[in-house]
Amino acid sequence: MRYIKGIDRHQSILLPDTVDQYVDENNPVRFIEVFVNGLDLKTLGFTKAITKETGRKPYNPSDMLKLYIYGYLNKIRSSRDLEKATYRNIEVIWLMRKLRPDFKTIADFRKDNSKALKGVFRQFTLFCKSMDLFGCELIAIDGSKFSAVNHNGRNYTKAKLNKILKAINKEIDDYLHQLERQDKKESDIQQPNEVQLQQKIDDLKQRLMKFQQLQQQIDASGDSQISLTDSDSRMMKTNKGNDVSYNVEIATDDKHKLIADFDVTNAINDRNQFSNMAIKAKDVLDVPSLEATGDAGFHNETEVAICEQNQITCYIPKPKVKSTEGKDQLYSKADFSYDSDADCYICPANKKLNYSRQTNWKKRKIQKIYLCADCKNCPLRPKCMGDKRGNRTIHRGINEHLIEEMEQRVKENPYYVEKRKELVEHPFGTIKHWMDQGYFLTRGFDKVTGEMSLTMLCYNIKRVLNIFDVKELINMLKRWSIDHSFLFQLIYLCSKLLNLIKIKQINNSKSLTNFFFDKSAPFFTQSGSRGMAC
Ligand code: SF4
Numbered sequence: 203m204r205y206i207k208g209i210d211r212h213q214s215i216l217l218p219d220t221v222d223q224y225v226d227e228n229n230p231v232r233f234i235e236v237f238v239n240g241l242d243l244k245t246l247g248f249t250k251a252i253t254k255e256t257g258r259k260p261y262n263p264s265d266m267l268k269l270y271i272y273g274y275l276n277k278i279r280s281s282r283d284l285e286k287a288t289y290r291n292i293e294v295i296w297l298m299r300k301l302r303p304d305f306k307t308i309a310d311f312r313k314d315n316s317k318a319l320k321g322v323f324r325q326f327t328l329f330c331k332s333m334d335l336f337g338c339e340l341i342a343i344d345g346s347k348f349s350a351v352n353h354n355g356r357n358y359t360k361a362k363l364n365k366i367l368k369a370i371n372k373e374i375d376d377y378l379h380q381l382e383r384q385d386k387k388e389s390d391i392q393q394p395n396e397v398q399l400q401q402k403i404d405d406l407k408q409r410l411m412k413f414q415q416l417q418q419q420i421d422a423s424g425d426s427q428i429s430l431t432d433s434d435s436r437m438m439k440t441n442k443g444n445d446v447s448y449n450v451e452i453a454t455d456d457k458h459k460l461i462a463d464f465d466v467t468n469a470i471n472d473r474n475q476f477s478n479m480a481i482k483a484k485d486v487l488d489v490p491s492l493e494a495t496g497d498a499g500f501h502n503e504t505e506v507a508i509c510e511q512n513q514i515t516c517y518i519p520k521p522k523v524k525s526t527e528g529k530d531q532l533y534s535k536a537d538f539s540y541d542s543d544a545d546c547y548i549c550p551a552n553k554k555l556n557y558s559r560q561t562n563w564k565k566r567k568i569q570k571i572y573l574c575a576d577c578k579n580c581p582l583r584p585k586c587m588g589d590k591r592g593n594r595t596i597h598r599g600i601n602e603h604l605i606e607e608m609e610q611r612v613k614e615n616p617y618y619v620e621k622r623k624e625l626v627e628h629p630f631g632t633i634k635h636w637m638d639q640g641y642f643l644t645r646g647f648d649k650v651t652g653e654m655s656l657t658m659l660c661y662n663i664k665r666v667l668n669i670f671d672v673k674e675l676i677n678m679l680k681r682w683s684i685d686h687s688f689l690f691q692l693i694y695l696c697s698k699l700l701n702l703i704k705i706k707q708i709n710n711s712k713s714l715t716n717f718f719f720d721k722s723a724p725f726f727t728q729s730g731s732r733g734m735a736c
Contacts, residue, residue: 225296228672231272233663235297236676237326238268240683246321249314261303266311267322268297274660277638281309313644316652323464323655326662327486329682330460335666337457338487340618342625343479343496344454345472346634347447349641350435350650357437357446359427363417370410377403432645436468448642448650451475452658453483453494454626460665461629462486464658466651476500476518477508484514493517495622504567506608507601516608517618533586538596542603547572547596551582555596572596633661 243251248263273284285305287294381399420428429435429446438447452464462483480494491513498521506516538547547555558573577593587594634640639657642650
């Protein structure tokens with residue numbers, strides 16, 4: 203038969219002389235190598251970045267970081283799979299120079315360096331910014347749910363617990379009744395049945411106690427639910443129904459769809475997340491003002507007001523209201539027009555609703571109340587108030603004018619809202635489907651943030667590798683590392699000096715002049731060089 207044949211396994215072949223010859227010039231692992239080598243891991247706070255004089259030598263955090271970046275770029279996230287890759291993947295062998303840490307060491311690195319990993323993401327963002335890859339004019343913000351390491355069955359809401367407790371109590375009652383009935387008909391009863399029933403009642407009481415404790419924990423936390431495996435995760439609505447997840451928010455820049463910043467939260471929806479993300483992105487991009495767009499889920503008067511205070515112009519469309527066509531509906535707020543000059547509303551009967559008083563709804567939202575003085579004999583009253591007594595009122599948020607201005611902006615510039623989809627849904631689609639990273643492998647805020655830092659870093663690396671070839675990027679990176687390293691060290695030293703001055707002022711035990719030259723101060727290691735203890 204005519205087929206393409208493989209080689210004879212026993213035939214001697216001439217392999218390349220060095221491992222380096224297996225990795226071509228444009229292989230992304232070469233970029234990973236240069237990028238990580240250019241980072242100041244001590245300053246970023248990586249564990250084992252400073253080695254001890256004695257004891258067993260640790261793996262260099264630089265090598266471990268390279269392994270993780272390679273893994274996240276290539277859908278290899280689990281520590282066991284990464285360990286296997288160090289044995290059989292030629293790119294990893296090249297990157298790790300044949301180092302083969304075991305899976306526990308690999309897992310511990312991610313667990314112990316979650317905060318430092320966010321710093322690495324930030325460093326790459328700064329590099330991209332210095333290469334003018336961020337437009338710094340328009341960002342799009344969105345949130346998406348990422349599954350947590352917590353089975354849905356191990357999450358309890360108040361309602362779910364009440365239901366369970368009710369069912370257990372009912373079951374106990376049923377068994378007690380059965381027991382009572384059997385006591386009355388003693389002659390017909392066999393002893394084991396009674397013992398079995400009592401055993402069932404005892405078991406149920408144990409379960410009851412367990413769930414009552416959970417209920418007490420929820421009440422004490424002031425939250426509405428509790429997750430038993432990953433206590434920071436929450437039950438959230440997702441596209442596939444309810445799932446215990448984290449809500450990851452991102453801010454994507456308009457120019458190359460690069461992620462400027464991200465945040466991992468356990469907020470069950472996006473309503474209060476817009477200003478937080480927009481301000482973070484503005485700080486990272488270091489611009490005096492910014493335009494930000496998001497979907498209707500972010501429509502929130504308070505959030506828009508905070509953005510305005512921070513020179514961020516928002517473009518968020520109004521949420522769609524369910525159609526009430528054909529239904530016997532009363533006049534809604536939309537049927538009343540606001541007169542900003544006179545600060546009053548005009549009703550469908552052309553009467554004024556003047557400002558009456560102010561209210562603070564649940565201590566969260568201050569609202570002004572406008573009251574009509576003459577509803578008693580109005581012919582439109584049945585359509586306006588139904589069976590209600592008194593006069594019609596309209597509530598208006600103290601920052602509602604900002605929402606009205608924003609709605610006008612959105613109307614005049616539909617481009618921003620259309621652009622949003624293209625900008626911010628693309629990264630989530632790529633991360634979840636192409637990179638297969640729609641779920642976490644670790645637990646707790648710190649660790650999942652570290653994990654997400656790697657995901658976001660690799661997403662940005664992927665995008666940048668689409669713009670430049672590896673060789674070009676490496677040259678840019680080398681130039682940036684030299685300039686940036688000096689600046690970074692300078693900023694680091696200044697911040698540490700300021701901290702020490704503050705500590706010094708609090709302690710006030712030595713003079714400031716003595717302090718700078720005191721070798722026992724935490725700023726100096728024994729040899730007089732900079733140490734992480736500070
Ligand atoms: S009931 Fe009052 S508020 Fe409503 S239309 Fe009549 S006058 Fe205006």
